Amino acid sequence: MxxxxxxxxxxxxxxxxxxxxxxxxxxxxxxxxxxxxxxxxxxxxxxxxxxxxxxxxxxxxxxxxxxxxxxxxxxxxxxxxxxxxxxxxxxxxxxxxxxxxxxxxxxxxxxxxxxxxxxxxxxxxxxxxFDIEKLISNAIGDGGEVLDSASEKLRTLRTQLRANEAKVREKLESMIRSSSAQKMLSDSIITIRNDRFVIPVKQEYKGVYGGIVHDQSSSGQTLFIEPQAIVTLNNLLQELRASEQQEIERILIQLSVTVGExxxxxxxxxxxxxxxxxxxxxxxxxxxIKATKPKLNNEGRMKLFKAKHPLIDRNQVVANDIFLGEDFSTIVITGPNTGGKTVTLKTVGLCTLMAQAGLQLPTLDGSEMCVFEKVFADIGDEQSIEQSLSTFSSHMVNIVEILDEVDHNTLVLFDELGAGTDPQEGAALAISILDEVHARSARIIATTHYPELKAYGYNREGVINASVEFDVETLSPTYKLLIGVPGRSNAFEISKRLGLPERIIRDAKGYIGEDTNKVENMIASLEQSRKAAEDERVEARDYLRSAEKLHSDLQKELVQFYEEKDAEIEAAKVKAQKIVEKAKLEAEEVISELRDLRLHKLADVKEHELIEARKKLENAAPTLSKKVQPLPKQDHVFEAGDEVKVLSLNGKGTLLEQTGKKEWLVQIGILKMKVKEKDMEYIKPQKVVETKPLAIVKGKDFHVSLELDLRGERYENALIRVEKYIDDALLAGYPRVSIIHGKGTGALRTGVQEYLKNHRSVKGIRFGEAGEGGSGVTIVEFK
The missing domain is CATH 1.10.1420.10 (MutS, DNA mismatch repair protein; Chain A, domain 3)
Incomplete structure (x- = not known):
C-alpha cells in the first residue's frame, strides 16, 4: 500500500x-x-x-x-x-x-x-x-531461583549451608548476649559484610574479639569484625557457597543444552x-469498537451501513450509510467547510485499509467491502517551504503520482480537488482529473467547494452527487451524508437568521445569475423531497420490522403448538395401547376360567356364571370419555385500556379505542390492528398477594479472615491451623480464601497444597497472581 x-x-x-x-x-x-x-x-x-x-x-x-x-x-x-x-x-x-x-x-x-x-x-x-517445561519447572522457581529439587547434590549442599549458618548465628548470638558485650558493641545485631557474618564493635574495643575487620561505619567509631572464634566456620560457609554456585552452574548448563536440542x-x-x-x-x-465482519468481494462494490470513523469518540461520531461501485463508481461530495466531508472521506479510506488488514469494521452487520489492489488518498495541506511547493502544487504532485498508477482495481480519494488556485481554472482541472480517473474504471470519492461540480454528477454516467447535511435552524452541520443530493450554499439563509436586513439579501440575490438560482432552488426541492422520503422509509422500515417480528412469533407458536399436539397424540396412543393390552390380558383370564369350568364340572356352564364372565369382559373394555369444554361467555363490557387475548393470533394486547360496532383498535406489541369483539377474550388483572417477609434467624456472629498467614510456623502447627481455618471458612460461606505460606524452601507450601488437594470440600487450588503474592500464596476455591 x-x-x-x-x-x-x-x-x-x-x-x-x-x-x-x-x-x-x-x-x-x-x-x-x-x-x-x-x-x-x-x-x-x-x-x-x-x-x-x-x-x-x-x-x-x-x-x-x-x-x-x-x-x-x-x-x-x-x-x-x-x-x-x-x-x-x-x-x-x-x-x-x-x-x-x-x-x-x-x-x-x-x-x-x-x-x-x-x-x-x-x-x-x-x-x-511438556517434558522440557517440567524439567525446567522442577529446577527453577517462579521467581527465577534455582530450587533445592534441581539435584540431590544441591539439596545436600544447601542443607549443610543452613546448618552451618545456624551454628555461626548461634555462636555470635551468645557473644552479643553476654553482659560485657553491651558496652563493647555499637548494637546487639548480627550483620553480613563480604558474605561473612560480623558484629558491630566499638573502635576502642577492637582488640577484644580479635579476628578480621571487614568494614567500618562512616564516622569510624564502629568496626564490623568477624571474631576469631567464627573465622573457621565462616570459611566453611564460603566453601559450601562456592560448591553451591558450581552445582547451580552445572544445572543451568545442563538445562541450556537440553533447550538447545x-x-x-x-x-x-x-x-x-x-x-x-x-x-x-x-x-x-x-x-x-463494536465492529462487525464485512462481506468481501473483488468486484469494486462497497456497502457500509452506519459506518463510523474509528478514531472519533463513539458517543460523538455520526454514522453514515455509504454505497459505491454498484449503481455508480464515483461520488462527488459538495458543501461548506467543517461539514464533515473530509471525515466521510477518511471513514471510507480507513474502513478499506482495516478490512484489508484483517480488522473488522465499525459498521452494522451486512456491510460489504471490496479488496482493492491500490488505495490512493490526496488529503490535507502538504505544502513544503523547503521544496517551494504551495498547497496547490503539493496536491498536484500527489495527483500526478496517482494518475501514473491508477487502474480499474483502485480506490482514489480526493479532498478539495482543484483547490488552492483560481476557482474557474481549479474547477476545470477538477472535472478533467475526475474524467480521466473515472475513464479508467477506478472507484472515486471526491470533495470540492466548486459549484461547477454540482452538475458533474448529472452529466456523467456512473457518477452521483452527495453532500453533508447542514441544519439552517441551528446554523451547524449534522455531519450526515446525503447521497444523491448536491450540497447547496446556505449563505442567504444563514445571513437572514443572523439578522442581515432582508433588503440586502434581496439585492444580493439579484447579482446571482438566473441559472444559479434555478440550481439552488432545484437542490432545495431535492433536499425537501429526500427528507420526506427518508421519513417515510424509516416509518415503513419500522412497520416492516414489526410485521416480520409478529410473523416470526406466530410461526414459532404454530410450530410449538404442532409439536405439543404431536407429543400429546403420541402419549395418548401409548396410553391407549397399554389399556388395550391390559384388556386383552383380562379377557384371556376370563376365557381361561370358562374353560376350566367346562372341563372340571363336565357340564354346561350355568347362566349366572356366564353373566358373571360377561360382566368381567365388559369391565375389561376401555371406556373413552369426551369432555366438551363450553366456550366462555363474553359478559364483560370492553373498555379502553382492557387487556385482552386475540384468539385468532393467540396473542395478548391492549384495547386502545373503539373503531366501530363490536370492533376495537388493539395494540399487540408494536403492532396496531382492528379486531372484532367475538375474536377477543377479556383477561382479568391478577391480584397482587402481599406476603410477609420471612424471619431470618441469625447464628453466632463471628469473623473469619479471608487469608491465613503461616509464615514462621512449624510444619505440624501450620497444618493444624490450616485444617481449623478451612472449617471456619466453610462455615462462613466463603467461596475463596488465601493461604500465605511464603516461598522459602517450599516444604511448607508442598505440605499445605497436598493437604488441600485431598480435602473433600476444596474445588481447586492455584498460586497467586503477580498482584496476589505469586508462589508465596495459595488461592483455595471451595465447591
Missing part, C-alpha cells in the same frame, strides 16, 4: 489502538508490522481468523494468553552452547505452559462442537514440549503463540 495514503488516513493510529489489546511482545511486533494486503484470498483468511477470535471472545470473554515471552534469543543462544540464566529458563517454561493452556482452552471449545477451523489448525501444529520446535511454538496473540488482539479491538 502507498505510504502517503497510510499516513494521510492515519492508519498508524489504528495500529496504536490495536497495540493496547496485545498480551505479549510477540503480538505487539506483529501489530507493528501490520499492513493491508492487496490479495483477496489473504484478506479473506485474515477476516476469518479475526471472526473466529471474536467468536471465542464473545462466548468466553477472556483467553488464557498470560505468561508468553519472546524466547527467540534464549533459544538461539542455547543452540550455540550458551548458558541461560534462571530467569531466561523460567521464561521458556512459562511460554511453553501458556501454549499448553491455550491448546487445552481451544480443544475444550472444539469439544463443545464450536467450529474454529483456522484456530484449531494453528493449535494442532504446536510441538509437545529443541531450538527449532521452540521457535515454531513462539511463532504460533505470537500469531494467536495477534488474532485475539484484533478480536478484542473489534469488540471494543
Amino acid at each position: 502507498n505510504n502517503k495514503t497510510m499516513k494521510a488516513l492515519e492508519f498508524d493510529k489504528i495500529r496504536d489502538q490495536l497495540d493496547s489489546f496485545a498480551s505479549s511482545s510477540l503480538g505487539r511486533r506483529k501489530i507493528k508490522d501490520l499492513m493491508p494486503s492487496p490479495s483477496f484470498e489473504e484478506v479473506v483468511k485474515w477476516q476469518e481468523e479475526t471472526d473466529e477470535g471474536a467468536t471465542v471472545i464473545r462466548l468466553k470473554g477472556r483467553v488464557p494468553l498470560d505468561g508468553i515471552f519472546d524466547i527467540t534469543p534464549h533459544a538461539k543462544r542455547a543452540r550455540i552452547g550458551g548458558m541461560l540464566s534462571p530467569s531466561e529458563l523460567r521464561e521458556i517454561a512459562s511460554t511453553l505452559k501458556a501454549g499448553r493452556m491455550l491448546q487445552k482452552f481451544i480443544d475444550e471449545m472444539l469439544d463443545g462442537e464450536l467450529e474454529l477451523p483456522l484456530l484449531a489448525e494453528y493449535m494442532s501444529t504446536l510441538c509437545d514440549l 529443541y531450538t527449532q520446535e521452540l521457535l515454531h511454538n513462539v511463532s504460533v503463540m505470537g500469531q494467536m496473540d495477534f488474532i485475539f488482539a484484533k478480536a478484542r479491538y473489534a469488540s471494543s
Whole structure:
C-alpha cells in the first residue's frame, strides 16, 4: 500500500489502538508490522481468523494468553552452547505452559462442537514440549531461583549451608548476649559484610574479639569484625557457597543444552503463540469498537451501513450509510467547510485499509467491502517551504503520482480537488482529473467547494452527487451524508437568521445569475423531497420490522403448538395401547376360567356364571370419555385500556379505542390492528398477594479472615491451623480464601497444597497472581 495514503488516513493510529489489546511482545511486533494486503484470498483468511477470535471472545470473554515471552534469543543462544540464566529458563517454561493452556482452552471449545477451523489448525501444529517445561519447572522457581529439587547434590549442599549458618548465628548470638558485650558493641545485631557474618564493635574495643575487620561505619567509631572464634566456620560457609554456585552452574548448563536440542520446535511454538496473540488482539479491538465482519468481494462494490470513523469518540461520531461501485463508481461530495466531508472521506479510506488488514469494521452487520489492489488518498495541506511547493502544487504532485498508477482495481480519494488556485481554472482541472480517473474504471470519492461540480454528477454516467447535511435552524452541520443530493450554499439563509436586513439579501440575490438560482432552488426541492422520503422509509422500515417480528412469533407458536399436539397424540396412543393390552390380558383370564369350568364340572356352564364372565369382559373394555369444554361467555363490557387475548393470533394486547360496532383498535406489541369483539377474550388483572417477609434467624456472629498467614510456623502447627481455618471458612460461606505460606524452601507450601488437594470440600487450588503474592500464596476455591 502507498505510504502517503497510510499516513494521510492515519492508519498508524489504528495500529496504536490495536497495540493496547496485545498480551505479549510477540503480538505487539506483529501489530507493528501490520499492513493491508492487496490479495483477496489473504484478506479473506485474515477476516476469518479475526471472526473466529471474536467468536471465542464473545462466548468466553477472556483467553488464557498470560505468561508468553519472546524466547527467540534464549533459544538461539542455547543452540550455540550458551548458558541461560534462571530467569531466561523460567521464561521458556512459562511460554511453553501458556501454549499448553491455550491448546487445552481451544480443544475444550472444539469439544463443545464450536467450529474454529483456522484456530484449531494453528493449535494442532504446536510441538509437545511438556517434558522440557517440567524439567525446567522442577529446577527453577517462579521467581527465577534455582530450587533445592534441581539435584540431590544441591539439596545436600544447601542443607549443610543452613546448618552451618545456624551454628555461626548461634555462636555470635551468645557473644552479643553476654553482659560485657553491651558496652563493647555499637548494637546487639548480627550483620553480613563480604558474605561473612560480623558484629558491630566499638573502635576502642577492637582488640577484644580479635579476628578480621571487614568494614567500618562512616564516622569510624564502629568496626564490623568477624571474631576469631567464627573465622573457621565462616570459611566453611564460603566453601559450601562456592560448591553451591558450581552445582547451580552445572544445572543451568545442563538445562541450556537440553533447550538447545529443541531450538527449532521452540521457535515454531513462539511463532504460533505470537500469531494467536495477534488474532485475539484484533478480536478484542473489534469488540471494543463494536465492529462487525464485512462481506468481501473483488468486484469494486462497497456497502457500509452506519459506518463510523474509528478514531472519533463513539458517543460523538455520526454514522453514515455509504454505497459505491454498484449503481455508480464515483461520488462527488459538495458543501461548506467543517461539514464533515473530509471525515466521510477518511471513514471510507480507513474502513478499506482495516478490512484489508484483517480488522473488522465499525459498521452494522451486512456491510460489504471490496479488496482493492491500490488505495490512493490526496488529503490535507502538504505544502513544503523547503521544496517551494504551495498547497496547490503539493496536491498536484500527489495527483500526478496517482494518475501514473491508477487502474480499474483502485480506490482514489480526493479532498478539495482543484483547490488552492483560481476557482474557474481549479474547477476545470477538477472535472478533467475526475474524467480521466473515472475513464479508467477506478472507484472515486471526491470533495470540492466548486459549484461547477454540482452538475458533474448529472452529466456523467456512473457518477452521483452527495453532500453533508447542514441544519439552517441551528446554523451547524449534522455531519450526515446525503447521497444523491448536491450540497447547496446556505449563505442567504444563514445571513437572514443572523439578522442581515432582508433588503440586502434581496439585492444580493439579484447579482446571482438566473441559472444559479434555478440550481439552488432545484437542490432545495431535492433536499425537501429526500427528507420526506427518508421519513417515510424509516416509518415503513419500522412497520416492516414489526410485521416480520409478529410473523416470526406466530410461526414459532404454530410450530410449538404442532409439536405439543404431536407429543400429546403420541402419549395418548401409548396410553391407549397399554389399556388395550391390559384388556386383552383380562379377557384371556376370563376365557381361561370358562374353560376350566367346562372341563372340571363336565357340564354346561350355568347362566349366572356366564353373566358373571360377561360382566368381567365388559369391565375389561376401555371406556373413552369426551369432555366438551363450553366456550366462555363474553359478559364483560370492553373498555379502553382492557387487556385482552386475540384468539385468532393467540396473542395478548391492549384495547386502545373503539373503531366501530363490536370492533376495537388493539395494540399487540408494536403492532396496531382492528379486531372484532367475538375474536377477543377479556383477561382479568391478577391480584397482587402481599406476603410477609420471612424471619431470618441469625447464628453466632463471628469473623473469619479471608487469608491465613503461616509464615514462621512449624510444619505440624501450620497444618493444624490450616485444617481449623478451612472449617471456619466453610462455615462462613466463603467461596475463596488465601493461604500465605511464603516461598522459602517450599516444604511448607508442598505440605499445605497436598493437604488441600485431598480435602473433600476444596474445588481447586492455584498460586497467586503477580498482584496476589505469586508462589508465596495459595488461592483455595471451595465447591
